[in-house]
Amino acid sequence: MVGRHPRAELAPRDIVVKEMIRVMDKCGSNHVYLDATHIPESHLKIRFPNIISKLRENGLNLKKDLIKVSPAEHYLNGGIKTDYKGKTNIEGLYCCGEAAATGAHGANRLASNSLMEGLVYGWKIYKDIEKKLKQKNTGYENKTIEGINKLLDEAKIKKRKASKFDDKKPDIKTLTSDLKNIMTRKVGILRDAQSLKEAGEFVDFHINSGYLYNKKDKNILEFVNMLTVARLIIKAASLREESRGTHQRNDFPKKDDKNWKKHIILKQNKVYFKDV
Numbered sequence: 124m125v126g127r128h129p130r131a132e133l134a135p136r137d138i139v140v141k142e143m144i145r146v147m148d149k150c151g152s153n154h155v156y157l158d159a160t161h162i163p164e165s166h167l168k169i170r171f172p173n174i175i176s177k178l179r180e181n182g183l184n185l186k187k188d189l190i191k192v193s194p195a196e197h198y199l200n201g202g203i204k205t206d207y208k209g210k211t212n213i214e215g216l217y218c219c220g221e222a223a224a225t226g227a228h229g230a231n232r233l234a235s236n237s238l239m240e241g242l243v244y245g246w247k248i249y250k251d252i253e254k255k256l257k258q259k260n261t262g263y264e265n266k267t268i269e270g271i272n273k274l275l276d277e278a279k280i281k282k283r284k285a286s287k288f289d290d291k292k293p294d295i296k297t298l299t300s301d302l303k304n305i306m307t308r309k310v311g312i313l314r315d316a317q318s319l320k321e322a323g324e325f326v327d328f329h330i331n332s333g334y335l336y337n338k339k340d341k342n343i344l345e346f347v348n349m350l351t352v353a354r355l356i357i358k359a360a361s362l363r364e365e366s367r368g369t370h371q372r373n374d375f376p377k378k379d380d381k382n383w384k385k386h387i388i389l390k391q392n393k394v395y396f397k398d399v
């Protein structure tokens with residue numbers, strides 16, 4: 124990163140990662156090297172004791188060796204929409220942690236705030252449930268069951284349509300790995316209309332293929348869930364024709380407050396927007 128940014132490796136994460144991808148693509152490699160050999164050993168020992176010990180377990184020395192590194196996803200902005208108490212739009216169904224979009228973060232996430240968010244919203248949910256359980260005759264349980272049954276009924280329609288594919292056995296391990304690779308390379312750090320379209324084609328093909336439904340295999344069910352989440356991410360990323368926070372479009376590199384200072388909410392096949 125020296126010569127690429129005044130702060131070299133300490134440049135903002137999106138800048139470092141973009142440069143890593145550029146070099147990896149240029150070299151046809153799946154990693155770049157981290158060189159910490161110029162940093163005094165005493166300093167490394169104080170700042171990175173865990174990394175040093177993990178590397179040692181693998182026969183590497185941070186002071187002497189070049190370390191292979193590659194970018195990795197470590198947070199998902201967005202998720203199931205909740206209010207400030209962790210409530211979803213289904214009565215009695217709550218969500219918190221990385222699966223939730225509580226509104227605590229913006230287009231980016233402040234470092235080290237996701238674990239705190241999980242704790243805070245977990246506590247809020249606990250308090251809300253405790254309060255509800257103390258109230259009597261609210262019809263609360265029935266409303267929750269009604270909401271969940273509605274979702275299950277919709278899933279059953281899909282299942283019936285798919286039943287003629289019951290005897291097909293997909294290679295889920297390979298498909299899951301393909302999906303992960305596609306999401307990383309085409310929807311990950313850098314995206315554009317073409318890469319999003321290609322990823323969308325893969326997801327749509329499999330999500331519309333009946334062979335995935337009506338199976339009791341846990342790995343297949345998880346793959347369907349992954350496809351569902353992938354489809355939502357691709358749709359939102361395709362709609363948002365600007366770059367903001369962790370969402371970086373090669374074809375729309377600038378932030379566009381005039382048109383896009385708003386949240387995208389996807390509900391079934393409908394799209395809603397909410398101003399920030």
Ligand SMILES: Cc1cc2nc3c(=O)[nH]c(=O)nc-3n(C[C@H](O)[C@H](O)[C@H](O)COP(=O)(O)OP(=O)(O)OC[C@H]3O[C@@H](n4cnc5c(N)ncnc54)[C@H](O)[C@@H]3O)c2cc1C
Pocket residue numbers: 195196197198219220221222234235236237238239241
């Ligand atoms: C490399 C990396 C570094 C990070 N660094 C930081 C940091 O410094 N500070 C910070 O605040 N955050 C950091 N994060 C983000 C933070 O770790 C996550 O946002 C947080 O752990 C999310 O918590 P969670 O409980 O919502 O989800 P998770 O921690 O993902 O927990 C979900 C759990 O559900 C289990 N599960 C999944 N499917 C099923 C199933 N079908 N049935 C039963 N169980 C299931 C999983 O095994 C897992 O245990 C980092 C993340 C990564 C990947």
